[in-house]
Amino acid sequence: MIEHCKSMGLSGIDAFTVSIEADLGRGMPSFDVVGLPDIAVKESRGRVKSSMINCGFDFPLGRIIVNLAPADIRKEGPLYDLPILIALLKATSQLSADTSDAVFIGELSLGGDVRPINGVLPMTLEAKEKGYKNIYIPYDNRAEAAVVRGINVYPVKNVPELYDHLTGSKRIAKADPDCLTKTKKRLNPPDFSQVKGQFFAKRAMEIAAAGSHNVLLIGPPGSGKSMIAQRLPGILPDMTFDEMIETTKIYSIAGLLPSEVSLIDERPFRSPHHSASPMGITGGGRTPRPGEISLAHNGVLFLDEMPEFSRLTMEALRQPLEDGVVTISRVNGTLTYPCSVSMICAMNPCPCGYLGDPTRKCTCSPAEVRRYLNKVSGPMLDRIDIHIEVPAVKYEELSSNIPSESSAEIRKRVNAARKIQTERFKNTGINCNARIPSGMLHDVCVLDEKADKILKQAFEKLGLSSRAYTKLLKISRTIADLDNSEIIGVKHISEAIQYRSLDRKYWQR
DSSP states (O other), X not given: OEEEEEEEEXXXXXXXXXXXXXXXXSSSOEEEEESSBOHHHHTHHHHHHHHHHHTTOOOOOSEEEEEEESTTSOBXXXXXXXXXXXXXXXXXXXOOOOOTTEEXXXXXXXXXXXXXXXXXXXXXXXXXXXXXXXXXXXXXXXXXXXXXXXXXXXXXXXXXXXXXXXXXXXXXXXOOTTOOOBOOOOSSOOOGGGOOSOHHHHHHHHHHHHHTOOEEEXXXXXXXXXXXXXXXXXXXXXXXXXXXXXXXXXXXXXXXXXXXXXXXXXXXXXOOOTTOOHHHHHEETXXXXXXXXXXXXXXXXXXXXXXXXXXXXXXXXXXXXXXXXXXXXXXXXXXXXXXXOEEEEEEOSSSSSOTTOSSSOOOOOHHHHHHHHTTSOHHHHHTXXXXXXXXXXXXXXXXXXXXXOXXXXXXXXXXXXXXXXXXXXXXXXXXXXXXXXXXXHHHHSOBOHHHHHHHHHHHHHHTOOHHHHHHHHHXXXXXXXXXXXXXXXXXXXXXXXXXXSHHHHHHTO
């Protein structure tokens, strides 16, 4: 007798429907799971058998075959324990409920408790899209699944509770979609009012936040590069609901969604150590997982001491920064994770850090400086929109009692600029100026006559690449948005050019 049950699987950030087929036949007792399962899925045989017996059900004797269809897509993880158990209960006539409109996901303990799993949010979204009315999930995953409206979400604690619900003897309460919990606000977060001086660097970070641009901060030790970067989250624009869903899906798949949190509503800020491997930054592994750049999706990836990262790690970032997605290819298939980020990098101008400093003498030889700077390749440098020098802060600025502008005030301007971009790119799939495709560039970045002449002179004089040219247009577009100007004028393009000329000061030595 063959019985069916529906479940879900994950491929990258997206889910797909899995049909569980259980067949009972005569023969020597055996329990086989087919359909390209990984080790965790194969081990479900022991968990399902113990759960059935310990919950008071009869485990069938004879030949048991469970098929996970489609058979050409690899199934990973313990989430199929619960649907396999339901299919076996139906195949042995111990359960007669109609489950054709339901999806089951969950790991089982040996005693029949339903344990939490990763990726519940994307699977719930897929179940809704496919038209299923009910989804049964682990109780501890109820917060993230409650985000999805239009489908009945039933959080299950254990197998007997689910059995009573399906037979109608005692119903499980639905997860309440109105009781959404978001990320907790940090107490006393770092504020830009605490940064003395560095007006140009703070302006550059405001532009980066408004248009989601990449930034390179270069200066001596102790000048405040890391301090400035760590205060960037306080001025990032508010997330849209779609961005919250995208980011939460990634954290759900990675198993990093905080307990009892439905939505991540704060833009992520990821700061990996410079010893991170290329796989740790971009994602991958035997069981592929999102890397740091995907965990920073819709937020910031901060690379402190940029030249200390391995050359392979830095070069692995080039294509994801350009495309906004990471593609991981394996023999069993290809996975894609989104990675639309603003990358902030910080570095010293030389190994000792004091090249060009007016008060401290640089002790590095020209050859040492060249080797150090060459750790950052030209193509990688070209992908960074804004280059800004962060000099040592003067005593007068440090001791000044004049209050600096707060993050809250800067964030008001950033939100206003991002609102302009949201309206401009409505229904295009673009959410910020840094992602303007080449086909829309000249329609969106309209320069007046004088601004166009200045841009031409800068392009020829500085020997800029075509990529640097497009970066200049996008930066100037963001500056004009902060100025609430539809046309890019002289002051907008002039300021943008300042942020693209710093690399010549060091890299042409």
